[in-house]
Amino acid sequence: MPDGISVAEYLFRRLREAGLNAVHGVPGDYNLRLLDYVVPAGLEWIGNCNELNAGYAADGYARIKGIGAIVTTFGVGELSAINAIAGAYAEMAPVVHIVGTPNQTDQANGAKLHHSLCRGMPDDFKMFAEMYEKVTVAQENLTDVSAAAAQIDRAIRECFFQSRPVYIRVPMDMVDAIIPGTPLARALDLTPAPSDPIVEDEVCNIIVDRIKNASNPFILVDAGTSRYGLSSQADELIKATGFPTATTPFGKGIVDETLSNFHGIYGTVGPNTYTSYVDSCDLIINIGPAHSNVNTYYFATVPRPEVTVAIDRNAIHIGNRVWNVSPQNVLRAVLDYLKENALGHLAPYPDLPDLCLALKYLPPVKSDSKLTQDIFWLRMSTFFHSGDIILTETGTASTGGRDFVLPKNTTLINSSIWLSIGYMLAATQGAALAQRHIARFNGPLSNGRTILFEGDGSFQMTAQELSTIIRQKLDVIIFIINNNGYTIERLIHGPQEPYNDVASWRYLEAPSFFGAKKSDTSYPVFTARAGTWAELDGILGRDELQTGKGLRIVELMMDVMDSNDTLRLMLEMYKSKE
Known part of the structure; x- marks a missing residue:
């Protein structure tokens, strides 16, 4: 492992390690040296027609590959892309947005540079980053060689864990700056923070008890199921319980639609309307909820909290109680129980859409x-x-x-x-x-x-x-x-x-x-x-x-x-x- 490595090489090698194989974007004079490092790091460069499209493309790539990345230039480039990044934030797509910025001396002196508002103030070089604070879950400005590696790792981890965009600024004079390469000897840590196993057991027992005692159960799968890495466990739960299952519009395509107990999209209009049945349910397992008006038929299909087990990114909500636990661990424990302890025969439920x-x-x-x-x-x-x-x-x-x-x-x-x-x-x-x-x-x-x-x-x-x-x-x-x-x-x-x-x-x-x-x-x-x-x-x-x-x-x-x-x-x- 090299004793020293450039900031740009470290950045792109870490992204490659996280599962990225391509970088989208548009060249600009503040990011050109940065782009020289993309292909040598084993990544493919995809030059798009404009930054907005590049952001959309990185988002689409991320929804399939698990992570996407876009490189833009300062000011005009990053602002052209902000609509796409905001969309990735709203819809939980893990995109890393890298911005090439002017050198640090010019920024500190408030130089009147192109692509800035040219007011001659140091704040000219902060305001766009401040805008991005609203639509990204982590922001890093690589200005210190001793901290750059940790900043890069932290941003990628947050992108991965939260399944939302992050924002990294790379000043021109930091692109070739040499930082210690020793962190590359350790794999990028993409394991979530552990939660208390005693609390996990408590939540598992409550969910199992609800499953065993439910007379009219229902499973509702939403978009967060895939964003939180719960798709395969959701499929297992649907098969293990035999409970009638549907998705929201945003959750469509996440689970196996050929299962006999899958009944399409749950809505209030159209062919899959069975609100009276769901209203009668005494247990609704809602995996990965994303309760927008479009996704819930203007909030008409939001499950009743008192009968709902809502499985979110880092928490499980049951009634009015919330446990901050790993949903992956809890669902795995529930599935392990169901493997060892078969449920009783599920009572027939009304004919739902086949x-x-x-x-x-x-x-x-x-x-x-x-x-x-x-x-x-x-x-x-x-x-x-x-x-x-x-x-x-x-x-x-x-x-x-x-x-x-x-x-x-x-x-x-x-x-x-x-x-x-x-x-x-x-x-x-x-x-x-x-x-x-x-x-x-x-x-x-x-x-x-x-x-x-x-x-x-x-x-x-x-x-x-x-x-x-x-x-x-x-x-x-x-x-x-x-x-x-x-x-x-x-x-x-x-x-x-x-x-x-x-x-x-x-x-x-x-x-x-x-x-x-x-x-x-x-x-x-x-x-x-x-x-x-x-x-x-x-x-x-x-x-x-x-x-x-x-x-x-x-x-x-x-x-x-x-x-x-x-x-x-x-x-x-x-x-x-x-």
């Missing part, structure tokens, strides 16, 4: 009739394979995706808190890259595909990242819903207003404009348009869509005000709350 049955008996369509969203999303479920990563953009796609019936080992990325339109195309780039890296470094992800469903308005927000997908030769399928503008906004307000219109693009020509070459046989491009069910079925059956590689774009022609019933009813409910 997703597999719904998929088996798809509603018929006329081959020459137009595509409509009321049955489109359920019918698309037959297209998915085990291992697929599926992304649904905010709007009609996100709500429609709630009707998907997913095979085992699929991942769904949606947004139920931040809802930044345009996020998903750049996130798809990051997710597809992460999928490639998992296959390369950790073994194949069941030959899964990366599949995006996005509206035309959302696509226009971040369309430049199609060029990054092409340049990196990522395998991606994109379904663009062409419904002439922001349909979800039309449904909320102003159906005929021009502010909900978008320009009419020739979407299927986009690959050529963004750099795809017909002569490049190593990266094939397939495009098609469907306006009827027959056209769509013909496209979906093609080898290019089933097993092919490269970029595949399918434009779906749908009516301007078309949506599924769930979205329409949900928006009506929201309006009634105003």
Whole structure:
């Protein structure tokens, strides 16, 4: 292990150790020397079209790989990315944001530098960092060679433990500064702080007692389940208890949807409405709750506290009591008990939605009739394979995706808190890259595909990242819903207003404009348009869509005000709350 190592090399080697394989970002004069260290550290550099897109891509990468990173320049770069970092904070994505800043002497002297507000004050170089304090869980400014290694390790640990963004400033004169390399001899400590085993046993016993005595139990899985590393334990609990189970919209895709006791997304409108049953439950195990209005049908599906065991990041809430314990340890103890002590026969519960049955008996369509969203999303479920990563953009796609019936080992990325339109195309780039890296470094992800469903308005927000997908030769399928503008906004307000219109693009020509070459046989491009069910079925059956590689774009022609019933009813409910 080297006696001395540069700050930048230490930083990127530690990120590589934490599981990162790529760094997203945009070069700028305050970070150029920093970028020289990315590839030598064994990381791939992904240059994005702008910093906002880079932040979205790092977020999408993190949701699949477990950690993402973005490098921007001071001021203009970091502020361009702050929307993406705030979204990662809100939706619990572990992203490390590294900012190259001016040298320390200029900062201390309040030099009037470009990318600053040029007031000639030292505070000019602090204010952007102060903004980031609101949307990151840890902030480090690497100004001391004796402390830099510990600062880097601390930031990465917080990113990992809290599954939220962190912010690291690297002044230009610190990039090549030599620090002790001895910390690299010790593995990065990513083990959580221990909790009291006596308290863990107490909580385990209470939960087991509740499980044994419940006559009407229910399990509700939310997004925190995956963020807190509880997905496999949640699956085990669902199988071991046989309790009826559902997810929130934000939790969809986390657990095995093929289990007989899985009953879709729990909501108040649409096909999976069974609030009267849940209201009668005497035990609700709520794993990883994220109670936003969108995720809870305007708070209508938040479980009653008096019957709920809520499993959070570092605590378990039962009724009005809270225990600060490791949820992983407590759940493991509960599962160990259930292995040794089988539960009694679960009393029959009412017929709840059977997703597999719904998929088996798809509603018929006329081959020459137009595509409509009321049955489109359920019918698309037959297209998915085990291992697929599926992304649904905010709007009609996100709500429609709630009707998907997913095979085992699929991942769904949606947004139920931040809802930044345009996020998903750049996130798809990051997710597809992460999928490639998992296959390369950790073994194949069941030959899964990366599949995006996005509206035309959302696509226009971040369309430049199609060029990054092409340049990196990522395998991606994109379904663009062409419904002439922001349909979800039309449904909320102003159906005929021009502010909900978008320009009419020739979407299927986009690959050529963004750099795809017909002569490049190593990266094939397939495009098609469907306006009827027959056209769509013909496209979906093609080898290019089933097993092919490269970029595949399918434009779906749908009516301007078309949506599924769930979205329409949900928006009506929201309006009634105003």
